[in-house]
Amino acid sequence: MAASAAAVAGTGAGAENKVGIRVFQGFRSSGLVPFGRSFRTLPIGPSSSSSSVISAISTPTKPDTTQIKRSKVELFKEQSNFLRFPLNEELVSEAPNINEAATQLIKFHGSYQQTNRDERGVKSYQFMLRTKNPCGRVPNKLYLVMDDLADEFGVGTLRLTTRQTFQLHGILKKDLKTVMSTIIRNMGSTLGACGDLNRNVLAPAAPFAKKEYIFAQETAENIAALLTPQSGAYYDLWVNGEKVMSAEPPEVVKAREDNTHGTNFPDSPEPIYGTQFLPRKFKIAVTVPTDNSVDILTNDIGVVLISDDVGEPEGFNIYVGGGMGRTHRLETTFPCLGEPLGYVPKEDILYAIKAIVVTQRENGRRDDRKYSRMKYLISSWGIKKFRSVVEQYYGKKFEPFRELPEWEFKSYLGWHEQGDGKMFCGLHVDSGRIRGEMKKTLREIIGKYNLNVRITPNQNMILCDIRRSWRRPITAALAQAGLLLPRYVDPLNITAMACPALPLCPLAITEAERGIPDLLKRIRAVFEKVGLKYQESVVIRVTGCPNGCARPYMAELGLVGDGPSCYQIWLGGTPNQTSLAKSFMNKVKIHDLEKVLEPLFYHWKIKRLRGESFGEFTTRMGFDKLQELVEKWEGPVEPTSRFNLKLFANRETYDAMAELAKLQNKTAHQLAMDIIRDYIAAHKNEEELTY
Known part of the structure; x- marks a missing residue:
């Protein structure tokens, strides 16, 4: 070809x-x-x-x-x-916004133009900046700078994304160059964080001193370097042409320059991307067997390290064609899981990645952006033809896909040994939003102990390289700021994710990040009402529109914005993120969610097989049967929990609790349990702060 x-x-x-x-x-x-x-x-x-x-x-x-x-x-x-x-030209104009063409181009530089949709009248333009952090790595210096920028030029918060990056919101146009140049000069970048090109490359965030993890993370960084724009426009605009960048590994330079199989634009400022870049965004993740902390099957390319019996890296399995975006009620758009392409030796991985990217560059649709992701090319061609075309650019046949063990979701929350004598601590951050006392305390700890940071694909944070003697004071300080040990965090919250949605995202139909705290409390109340234990959980993901930024189509329970205060309900994902959910109900009003969830969770409790997850249960039962259960639901007569507040309180106390509970649309028992959990979390003694 x-x-x-x-x-x-x-x-x-x-x-x-x-x-x-x-x-x-x-x-x-x-x-x-x-x-x-x-x-x-x-x-x-x-x-x-x-x-x-x-x-x-x-x-x-x-x-x-x-x-x-x-x-x-x-x-x-x-x-x-x-x-x-x-x-x-638009950046130096007096206007607070930029025109349509510039709005598209600035995405490649790592920014989106936004307006606050909560405000009425004259639009207040602002910009969101997204960083590029392969593997989620954030050096100490960069974290402290991002924290400062959020306060000085943003809205006072940092947001951790599902692709292991930071987002800064609320930047004014007049401050863009100052913020961008500061990030660039402090070991950071926003280049390629958005736009029609390769986005941030994911890898397990855990800083293990294990050969396979180190090699996988290095591979992710090399892929990110290979596919970084080369023309210099980024540095021209934001640091006046100054090239603030580190030297690339020679194997990356060699792979980029190689044109043996006609992949490149000779002598072009963009040897891989040319003038047109890619038809749409492109996502890549790298991991090791069993570790599905990266949602490997949701990426355009999923790369899995294969090692020999003693842990020596040998090569890589490659999946292709994953993607989450879709359009409501347009069946020709769909979420999709990656499928096996083949295996390559470790020394060939950059050439194989480049061949796949070029195949999409040359053949992906450019007339209708709804169909421009690589999953639609593979759907049209079939994997056999796609593999054949990629092999022409690769110059070799792919070897057979190697057998893999079962995938597991790994959160890396809590304290862990790195393997080099130091420890790391994974912190749960609701919806990835760092603000208030949490933000202040994290800055103090990261600054005082000179810690490096990693962002996880589940919107959480890892503090790295911690000496054992620092563990107790760090744990105590984190707890005071509400960053609790995993055992004190509601299990529903641990795996939940939400996109930012309203008020800043122009595509949002309804709430996600702002709505998920209340949604999780309501779902916890349903759990208690139907008798599910506190330790039990389901993977819940919420997005404000069908584009799927929080990967709701992999959730056991996905809520996807489907109109003002309405959600489409998706069921059938699995806890290890290896099965695609399916649409169960459309346009469910937010105040009607309990009518759907109560019968689903109740029947999961009483009809599930041993060890069967909620997603597996809904798939086994089938949607017709589940629909029937929802339609006939009249609710349990009495709370089935064996713990009943009436057994532990006198009548006066119980009646008072019941009155307060009505104000929150809860039962007295549910409110009492909330109060008890909050009390325990807030009054742990120092001994309880040790894992």
Whole structure:
């Protein structure tokens, strides 16, 4: 399969600045829009770079004049001089916002333009910044700087994302360059955190001194480096052209420059991405067998390290085609799990990754962004044809996929041995939002003990490299700030996730992050009402729209925004995140959730098989039967819990508790249990602070 190539030719002073525009050829056999092989040049607006002519030069093919419609974003990318124009002009204008083209381009630089949807009248424009942290690594210096920036230029909070990065909200346009340059000069980056290119590369966050974990994390960082934009536009705009970056490993440079199989645009500022980058966002995760802390099957590419009997890395299994985004009531859009592509030796992993990315670059749809993720290309072609095309760019046949053990979800909360004499401590952070006393205390601890940090794919944080003698004072300080030991956190909260949604996300239909605390309390109340034990849990994920940023389609119970104060209910995921949930009910009003959840949880309690999770139960029962149970539900006559408040309180106390409980839509027993748990969490003595 011939690959396109790009060349850059310099021009004299005053020459007209032009950028190559790639014309897409038809791909009649699949109905997809390949990247194209012919070219023409058109003028673009001023840019911060020197004047040049950029044109696409291709391997000779039979001329094809077929014109395929492309999305507006494709034209913006094409005419941007590698992500510069018109963003460079919009950033220095007096307006508080930027125009449509610049809004698309700034995503590649790691930012989204937003407005506060809670406010009425004149729009108050602001920007969200997202960092790029392969493996979730955050050096001590960068964490302290991000904490400062959140207070000085943001809304006073840091947010941990499901892709192991930070988000800063509330940045004004006039402060963007100051914030960006500060991040860049303090060991950080936002380049490629958003936009149509490879996003942050996930890997297990645990800082184990184990050979397989170290190798997997190094591989993730090398993949991230391989697929980082190269044109220099990022540094031109934010640090005046200064290249603030560390040297890349030679194997990364070699793999990027290799064009043995026609993957590259020769002499282009973007040898892998060209002028158009990718059709849509692209996600990659790397892990080791059994460790599914990264939701491996939800990524465009999932990479699994394979080691020999003594733990020496040998190669990698590769999954392809995962993705969560979809559109309500449009069956041609769907969430999808990655499927096995094959196995490659460890020395070939960068070349295999590059071949997959180029296959998507050349063949992914660019006319309709709803269908531009790689999962739709694989769905159209089938895995056999997809593998064949990738192998042409890879230059080899993939070896058979190696057998893997069962996956497990690992949270890494609490205290653990690193294996190098030090310890790490995993902290649960509700919805990843760091604020208030928690934020203040974390800064003090991280600063005082000079700790490095890692962000997990479950929106939590790990404090790394802790000496044993620091464990007790750190634990005590964390508890005072509400960062409790895992055994004091409600099990429902441990695995729950939510996207930011309202008020800042323009795609949000209803609440997620702001709504999930109350939702979890209500679900806990349902558990108690139907007699489920406190230690029991289900994986709950909530998003404000169907795009799936908190991966709700992998949850045992997924709530997906489906209208104002309405959710679509998804059931059937598993605790180890290996099964795709399915849509159970549409447009369920938030105040009606108990009518659906009570019968589901009650029948799970009484009809489940030994060790059967809630997701497995709903799949085994089938949705028709579950629908019947919901429709016929009249509720349990009496609370089935063997612990009854009436047995432990006099009538006066019980009646008073019952009155207070009514105000919170709870039973007296439920309210009493909440009060007891809160009391225990707030009054632990120092001995209880030791794991």
